[in-house]
Amino acid sequence: MGDPDPIAGVEIISIRKLNIRWMPVLFLFPSVLCYVLFKYYPLLNMIYVSFFRYSIVNPPGVFVGFSNYTEFLSSATFWQAVSNTFVFFALYLGLTFWIPIVQALLLSDIRRANAFFRFMYQLPTIVPAVAGILVWKWMYNPDFGLLNYWLHFVGLGPYLWLNDLNMTKLAIVLPAVFAGNGISLLLYYSAIKSVPTEILEAAKVDGAGPWRRIWTMLLPNIRFIIVIQFVAFMSGVLLAYDNIYVMTQGGPAGSTTVVSMLVVNTAFQQSRFGISGAMSMFMFIIIALLTVLQNKISAEKD
Amino acid sequence: MNRTTKLSATFALIMAAAVTVSACGSSNNAENAASTTNANEPVATNATEPAATNDTTQTEPAQTAPEVDVEITVWDKPHADDLDKAFKESQFAVFEAKYPHIKVKHVEQTKEKEREQFMTAVAGGEQPDAYLNPYPDMESYIAQGIPADITDLWNSFEDKASYLPSSLNAATVDGKIYGVPNSMYVTGLMYNKQMFADAGIDPAAALKDWDSFGAAAQKLTNPGKGTYGYAILGMDWADWFFEYYVWQAGGDLTEKAADGTAKPAFTSDAVVKALQYYKDLKFKYQATQKNVVQSLDDNQKDFYTGHAASMIAGSDWFGGLVSKGMDLNNIGFSALPAGPSGISPSQVGGNYWILNPKASPEKQKAAFTYATYFTSKEYLEATLQFAKENGIFPNLLYVRSDLDLSKYIEGMPADLVANVQAAANNTHLEYFLKARLSPYIVKPIQQVLLDEKTDPLTVLKAAQDLAQKEVFDKYNAELKK
Numbered sequence: 001m002g003d004p005d006p007i008a009g010v011e012i013i014s015i016r017k018l019n020i021r022w023m024p025v026l027f028l029f030p031s032v033l034c035y036v037l038f039k040y041y042p043l044l045n046m047i048y049v050s051f052f053r054y055s056i057v058n059p060p061g062v063f064v065g066f067s068n069y070t071e072f073l074s075s076a077t078f079w080q081a082v083s084n085t086f087v088f089f090a091l092y093l094g095l096t097f098w099i100p101i102v103q104a105l106l107l108s109d110i111r112r113a114n115a116f117f118r119f120m121y122q123l124p125t126i127v128p129a130v131a132g133i134l135v136w137k138w139m140y141n142p143d144f145g146l147l148n149y150w151l152h153f154v155g156l157g158p159y160l161w162l163n164d165l166n167m168t169k170l171a172i173v174l175p176a177v178f179a180g181n182g183i184s185l186l187l188y189y190s191a192i193k194s195v196p197t198e199i200l201e202a203a204k205v206d207g208a209g210p211w212r213r214i215w216t217m218l219l220p221n222i223r224f225i226i227v228i229q230f231v232a233f234m235s236g237v238l239l240a241y242d243n244i245y246v247m248t249q250g251g252p253a254g255s256t257t258v259v260s261m262l263v264v265n266t267a268f269q270q271s272r273f274g275i276s277g278a279m280s281m282f283m284f285i286i287i288a289l290l291t292v293l294q295n296k297i298s299a300e301k302d
Numbered sequence: 303m304n305r306t307t308k309l310s311a312t313f314a315l316i317m318a319a320a321v322t323v324s325a326c327g328s329s330n331n332a333e334n335a336a337s338t339t340n341a342n343e344p345v346a347t348n349a350t351e352p353a354a355t356n357d358t359t360q361t362e363p364a365q366t367a368p369e370v371d372v373e374i375t376v377w378d379k380p381h382a383d384d385l386d387k388a389f390k391e392s393q394f395a396v397f398e399a400k401y402p403h404i405k406v407k408h409v410e411q412t413k414e415k416e417r418e419q420f421m422t423a424v425a426g427g428e429q430p431d432a433y434l435n436p437y438p439d440m441e442s443y444i445a446q447g448i449p450a451d452i453t454d455l456w457n458s459f460e461d462k463a464s465y466l467p468s469s470l471n472a473a474t475v476d477g478k479i480y481g482v483p484n485s486m487y488v489t490g491l492m493y494n495k496q497m498f499a500d501a502g503i504d505p506a507a508a509l510k511d512w513d514s515f516g517a518a519a520q521k522l523t524n525p526g527k528g529t530y531g532y533a534i535l536g537m538d539w540a541d542w543f544f545e546y547y548v549w550q551a552g553g554d555l556t557e558k559a560a561d562g563t564a565k566p567a568f569t570s571d572a573v574v575k576a577l578q579y580y581k582d583l584k585f586k587y588q589a590t591q592k593n594v595v596q597s598l599d600d601n602q603k604d605f606y607t608g609h610a611a612s613m614i615a616g617s618d619w620f621g622g623l624v625s626k627g628m629d630l631n632n633i634g635f636s637a638l639p640a641g642p643s644g645i646s647p648s649q650v651g652g653n654y655w656i657l658n659p660k661a662s663p664e665k666q667k668a669a670f671t672y673a674t675y676f677t678s679k680e681y682l683e684a685t686l687q688f689a690k691e692n693g694i695f696p697n698l699l700y701v702r703s704d705l706d707l708s709k710y711i712e713g714m715p716a717d718l719v720a721n722v723q724a725a726a727n728n729t730h731l732e733y734f735l736k737a738r739l740s741p742y743i744v745k746p747i748q749q750v751l752l753d754e755k756t757d758p759l760t761v762l763k764a765a766q767d768l769a770q771k772e773v774f775d776k777y778n779a780e781l782k783k
Contacts (some may be wrong), residue, residue: 016468056425057447075772077741136432143528144593165752235672249538252595252748254741268418270738271446 032051043284061274068278076261076280077254085167085238085258091173092237100181101226104188105214118186124179129214131245136175137162158241162248172247184229191222234294235287259283306722344748361729371403372699374431374661377420379410385625397675402773404668424448429658430670434484436653437472442737444473449480449656452501454480455670464679469701472731473654481654481703482673485618489546489649490725491515492623494608497522501611505634512550512579515639520590522611531589533579533601535750541743543614545733546649549575555733555743563778564734568743568766569759575642577758581750594751602626614638616651617722626766629694635718637725650729652701679704686710698722734779742769762774 049069055061072078108115124132137146140155140161151157161171193217203213219226241260244250250257250265259279267276390670394408407432411419416440423429435443456462456479465483473481491509498505503521506520517532535543541555548555551571558564561567567573584590593603602619604610606626606724617635624630640646654675657666675681682705689696690710699706711719734740746761 055446056421061423071776076768077772141596160752162593163752165749186535223547227744248595250741251538251744252536252752253745257741264418265741268421270444 028043046277046280048277049273050275050281052274054277055271056271056273064274068275069282072279072282075268077257078168078259079261080215080254081259084254085260086255087169087171087238087259088240088244088256089234091169092176095173096106096176096181097230099177100184101188101222103181103185104192105218106193107185119191122182125182127179130242130246132179132244133174137247140171159235165253165254165255168248168252172244172256175243181299185223188222189231191225192218195221223298231291231294234290238283238287238290304583330461358700370406370664373405373407373467373662374665375407375409375410375670376432376470376669376672377409377430378432378434379408381410381413384692386685386688389685393676393681393684395494397672400675401668401671406670406672408619414719424613430658430666431658431661432655432673433658434653435481435656437651438736439483440472440481440654440656441655441734444475447659449473449654450659450661451478451480452482452657452666452670453477453479455667457485459670459674461674461678464704465677466700466701466703468650468729471650472652481656482677484655484673484677485697486652486699487616487618487697488523488699488722488729489614489616489638490722491612491636491638492605494605494610494614494634494648495634497611498634499607502506505636509636509639511640512642516579516583516587516589519583519612521585522588523589529611530591530604531587531611533582533604533610534583534590534594534751535598535601535614536594536748537597538741538744541597541736541740542732544576544580544743544747546614546638546647547579547641548641548731548733549647549730550638551575551579552641552643552645556735556739558734561732562651562781564767565774566739568746568762568767568769573645573762575761577746577750577762580581580639580747581754581758584751585754588657590751595748598649602668617725618697619700621689621697621716622684624693624695630718631715633715633718635721635725637721637727645728646724647730650726651663651732677701699726707716720770735773738773738777739769742773761774 028263036238044050050067052060053062053064055067105123107114107121110117139145142158142160142163144149145161147161148158151159160166200213200217203217208216238258240258241264244256244258245261248256250261260283263276263279263283266272312456328551347543378390380390382389394406398404398406420429420433420435421559435449440449454459466486469483469486470481473479473483474744483650491664495505498508501518503518515532522531523529545555549572551572553567553570553576555573556564557567582679584594585642591601591610593600598682601610601613602615602623603626605613606623606628615635620630620633623633638646638648655669657673659670661669679702681701682702686696686705686707687710690712691735695714696707696710698711699722700707742765746758746765749756749761750758
């Protein structure tokens, strides 16, 4: 038998390439269309607008090149907002990110009534986020709030909470410590449960204690989900708006004004959409860079 | 290709796409820019050239109904829980019967983020033909060309003489008119008569000047009972009421020159004195709530629940407070205590009907007819009658001068009526460039209210330096372009 005809081979490959499976395309089309319309189009339009002194009545206005970028980059107010944003990021990272991981590790060792505990962890997530924040805001009231009332029983306080410039950021992050990790916990729990029990049992037989099993077996095996969660967490925190707006509107004295808030205020209170778009672009680049960096570090460890 | 190169290529692609899109649109942009003088330069237009886009000509009297059917969109549909929903809908029907050629599409606006909704509609080319816009946004919106120039419509409007001349102030730039006055209010000091009586305080003497008010507010404060003298506004709208104290001290927060340029006056004697008084109310007299950054709603709640003895309020707030359970006879209203300058100006506010500059002349005329009908004597008397029949305390300040309020306020406390009208004797519009300057002024106010060690002049100086660099320098530069 001789070699196959090379020309005929090329024809077969071409036909195969054209053999499109329409069903997946059909299913993917709505989501791709939504992404293009509601994610990529606004993103490209934002970049476009950021180069104009935008006129809302007669868009897009006057082309100003990079002057919107230079204007906000030379603004102390902007850098204060950037600083606040990263302080929030550090606080959320230090106080909340690890909690569902620990909860999932503990939950995975609970045999009795495990489903009940999983349900209980999910329960707070059904409270609308804004409603939860409003309850906390009421609890923080220095005159009539519950928190100071409870704390005085253990000899603490009274604290001014949202009235104390040194405490406001912490007061905003604190509610997230106690609630809101339900879905993350389930993801981590599922990942832990997917680790083969034989490996863990073998490690136990070989004398590995609980801490060692966690550090050397469980955490490395669920690292993929931690990385995914971290990327979502990072963009979520760096673009946080609702909870801070409801709690403090960016105050007092600008101590909780974050970049996303500055973007909204610049656009809708000052009608300066060009600079607002430029600031959004800045945050897009920062988050993109941090995500790439995170992926790179993670890949190197692998 | 390594990761760094891939990353660079990705960003290069994004930026190239952006520049391409930008370049594609540039010819169109140039056309737009040329056809709309300074429409994208809010500052310049405001000071020197009223929005040149609003050049639609109207010459016929507004009262003349169009001969062909015209449909207009108005964002004034009442909310389901509004007390006057049925009344408003009946008035819509009256208008439709009177002007059968004007078909009105009433759109309901949600109660939150109204400004964002409106700006989004403008940006999307969906600006309503008539929209009720509050005073503070008029300056900025006129500069951007958002409201139509209705000077010709107004000048040919037969009933224009019945409107208070002062009601047009916030809608007039360089002699051109951009809004039909719809409502007005005046601010003053609202107090709880019973709490004053219980403390043995004579309101007339207590509300005379800053010192007497501070001492009275201190006396009205009783932490054991959870009551305090004065609900101070320290949240992110803090500059709203703070500016009154600056006026009382004889100054203003900004100065506008004849050539349109502006400069800050944050470190002027009047502003420093006003901020020092705020500090005294909190720390010297200890007469405010502990949570000085609580919302305006919370301040009102403290007042109608009997926790706060006084607060600054608008003359149109009575109805809301009574609906929350307050006894009207227990509410006192006075001009604000006089400051070091010996005067006590109040702020006048309200809203205007603004029209869509891009609407056809027919639609603009129909929208103008609509706006003037809903500020007509006929309509306002109907609202007063409705308020009287339903026990609602009416706003005592109207945009018209031909309303006889006496028959609608029978049984209302006479001193209240007289004091609201007295507060309107000396009124003031809000400070210039408020939309851009607000955060720069709120910051030192909050710093002083939250930290006893803060020196008012120091924080005002820092705020002024920052505002000069980030707002005034840019504003004045844009003006010269």
